[in-house]
Amino acid sequence: MAVTNLSDVTSSLETLLKENIERRLGNMVTVNTSSVSPLDVSPMGHMVNVFLFHFHPEGKQSIHENSAIDPPVPASFSKPVTLYYHLTAHHNASNEPHLIEQDLLGHALATLLDYPQLNDERFIGGTQVFETNLTDEGNEFELEVVVKSDNEALTVWAGYEGGAIRPSLYFKVKNVKLQPEMPTSLASPILTIGKLVVPNMGPKLFSMQSTVTASFPSVDGPIDRQFKKSPAELYLGAAPTDLDFTLKGASIDQFVGVDLSVPVGNTTETLRVDFTDNAPHGWAIRTERTGVVITFASSVERLVSGVPTLLALEPGPAQLGVTKTEYLEREGAQVPVEIPSNRIAFTLNPHIASITPTVPRRFRIDLDGDYDLNAMAPPGAHSAFIRLAVGGTVIEVVDNLGALTDGQCAISGARSLDFILPTATDDTTLAYVQLWVRDSVSQPFWIGSV
Known part of the structure; x- marks a missing residue:
C-alpha cells in the first residue's frame, strides 16, 4: 500500500x-x-x-x-x-x-x-x-x-x-x-531483474473511452453535443474531435506497441499499427494525464508480403491490445521480450455525413470513411449485413436498387444507401434515423423539420 x-x-x-x-x-x-x-x-x-x-x-x-x-x-x-x-x-x-x-x-x-x-x-x-x-x-x-x-x-x-x-x-x-x-x-535473497525475471507482469488495460458528436435539431437551428462512449466506439470518418481514444491501464505509455483486430470482409485481420508510417494518414499516440491517447483514422497502412498496403477500416466489432518490450539477460546479452496485455473490445461504427432527398419521399444516406459497402455486403443477403430504422419504423433492406419501393432501402454506392419512406410516413415530420452495419450503429441523426 x-x-x-x-x-x-x-x-x-x-x-x-x-x-x-x-x-x-x-x-x-x-x-x-x-x-x-x-x-x-x-x-x-x-x-x-x-x-x-x-x-x-x-x-x-x-x-x-x-x-x-x-x-x-x-x-x-x-x-x-x-x-x-x-x-x-x-x-x-x-x-x-x-x-x-x-x-x-x-x-x-x-x-x-x-x-x-x-x-x-x-x-x-x-x-x-x-x-x-x-x-x-x-x-x-x-x-x-x-x-x-x-x-x-x-x-x-x-x-x-x-x-x-x-x-x-x-x-x-x-x-x-x-x-x-x-x-x-x-533477510532472504531475491532474484536479479533482467536475468531470471522481468520487472512486472506486463501492461494491463482497464478501459478505453471515446466521444461522438451529434447535431440535435431545434427551432433555433442544430445544436452540437458531444457524448462520451465507454466501451469506445470509433465513428469512421468523423470529425477530428471524435477520433481520439483514451486508453487507461497499468504499465502503458506512448511507446507501447498497439495491435488491432478488425473486420475485413467475412474474416478478421490482426495488425500492428506503425504510428510513424501512419502519421500521414492521421494516426498518432501520446501520453496525457488521463491516459494514453490514440488518434485513429479511417484507413491504416500495414505490410502485406513486405509491401506497404492501405487497409480501409470497416464497420463492425474490433479489439485492441498493447505490447511492451522488456529485456532479459541471456548468456551475457540483452534479449528483447514482448509482453502482451489483455485485449479490449470496441466497435467501428458508420458515420452519417448527410441525408438528402433525391425525389419526393426518397432519400440518400451518404457515409464518411474509406470502405466500400458493395465489396463488404454478402451477395444476396444485404439484409443480414445492414439494418435501417427511420422514425422508429424498420425499413426493409433489399439487394436490388432498381426495384426499390415504399418502405425499402438498398446500397446505391460505395458509401451510400437509398431509401423510400413507408406510405403512411409524413416526409416533412422530424424523424430519427438509425443505420446499423454489422450491428454497429451510426451516430444520432435526424431528417425532417422541427
Missing part, C-alpha cells in the same frame, strides 16, 4: 468528481477540473476546483509489506497521512453563474457521500478513478466530508489574501500511505 506522489491522489479526485458529475447530469455537459488555490482559478464552464490546503501524518508508521526488511529504520516504514481539500465551483458561461455553481456543489457533495472509499475497483462509466501510479498497490482511500460551522467557513476565506467569499465544501482523504524508501537489504 503506497503512494509515491500526492498529486496522483488529487488527480484521482478530479477524475472522480468529473466523471460522476457528468454522469449525474446525463452526460449533457462537460465538467472541467483544476486543483489550484481558489484565488488562482481561471474560470471555465462547469468547473470544479479541489485545492489541497493542508495535510498531516496520522496513525502509527508500519513496516511496508515485508517484515524481513533490514534494518527496520523509519525510512523503510510507510507513512500514513490525511489530506484536507477545499472544493469550490466556478462557471463563466451563464447570465447567472452563481446558480450553476450551486448546482455543481450539490453534485460534488453527492459524489463525496456516494463514494466514501476509493480503490482499484472504482470505475465510473467505464473510467477508472485511480491514476495509473496508484493501481496494483493495494491503496484504499477513505473520503470524509468535513462539516464546518458558518463562522469557521468564513474564517477560511479570511485566510486567503484578498479572497472573496464563495460557497465551498471541505473534505479529507484518509489512509494515504507514502511510499517508504527501498530497504538496504532483505
Whole structure:
C-alpha cells in the first residue's frame, strides 16, 4: 500500500468528481477540473476546483509489506497521512453563474457521500478513478466530508489574501500511505531483474473511452453535443474531435506497441499499427494525464508480403491490445521480450455525413470513411449485413436498387444507401434515423423539420 506522489491522489479526485458529475447530469455537459488555490482559478464552464490546503501524518508508521526488511529504520516504514481539500465551483458561461455553481456543489457533495472509499475497483462509466501510479498497490482511500460551522467557513476565506467569499465544501482523504524508501537489504535473497525475471507482469488495460458528436435539431437551428462512449466506439470518418481514444491501464505509455483486430470482409485481420508510417494518414499516440491517447483514422497502412498496403477500416466489432518490450539477460546479452496485455473490445461504427432527398419521399444516406459497402455486403443477403430504422419504423433492406419501393432501402454506392419512406410516413415530420452495419450503429441523426 503506497503512494509515491500526492498529486496522483488529487488527480484521482478530479477524475472522480468529473466523471460522476457528468454522469449525474446525463452526460449533457462537460465538467472541467483544476486543483489550484481558489484565488488562482481561471474560470471555465462547469468547473470544479479541489485545492489541497493542508495535510498531516496520522496513525502509527508500519513496516511496508515485508517484515524481513533490514534494518527496520523509519525510512523503510510507510507513512500514513490525511489530506484536507477545499472544493469550490466556478462557471463563466451563464447570465447567472452563481446558480450553476450551486448546482455543481450539490453534485460534488453527492459524489463525496456516494463514494466514501476509493480503490482499484472504482470505475465510473467505464473510467477508472485511480491514476495509473496508484493501481496494483493495494491503496484504499477513505473520503470524509468535513462539516464546518458558518463562522469557521468564513474564517477560511479570511485566510486567503484578498479572497472573496464563495460557497465551498471541505473534505479529507484518509489512509494515504507514502511510499517508504527501498530497504538496504532483505533477510532472504531475491532474484536479479533482467536475468531470471522481468520487472512486472506486463501492461494491463482497464478501459478505453471515446466521444461522438451529434447535431440535435431545434427551432433555433442544430445544436452540437458531444457524448462520451465507454466501451469506445470509433465513428469512421468523423470529425477530428471524435477520433481520439483514451486508453487507461497499468504499465502503458506512448511507446507501447498497439495491435488491432478488425473486420475485413467475412474474416478478421490482426495488425500492428506503425504510428510513424501512419502519421500521414492521421494516426498518432501520446501520453496525457488521463491516459494514453490514440488518434485513429479511417484507413491504416500495414505490410502485406513486405509491401506497404492501405487497409480501409470497416464497420463492425474490433479489439485492441498493447505490447511492451522488456529485456532479459541471456548468456551475457540483452534479449528483447514482448509482453502482451489483455485485449479490449470496441466497435467501428458508420458515420452519417448527410441525408438528402433525391425525389419526393426518397432519400440518400451518404457515409464518411474509406470502405466500400458493395465489396463488404454478402451477395444476396444485404439484409443480414445492414439494418435501417427511420422514425422508429424498420425499413426493409433489399439487394436490388432498381426495384426499390415504399418502405425499402438498398446500397446505391460505395458509401451510400437509398431509401423510400413507408406510405403512411409524413416526409416533412422530424424523424430519427438509425443505420446499423454489422450491428454497429451510426451516430444520432435526424431528417425532417422541427
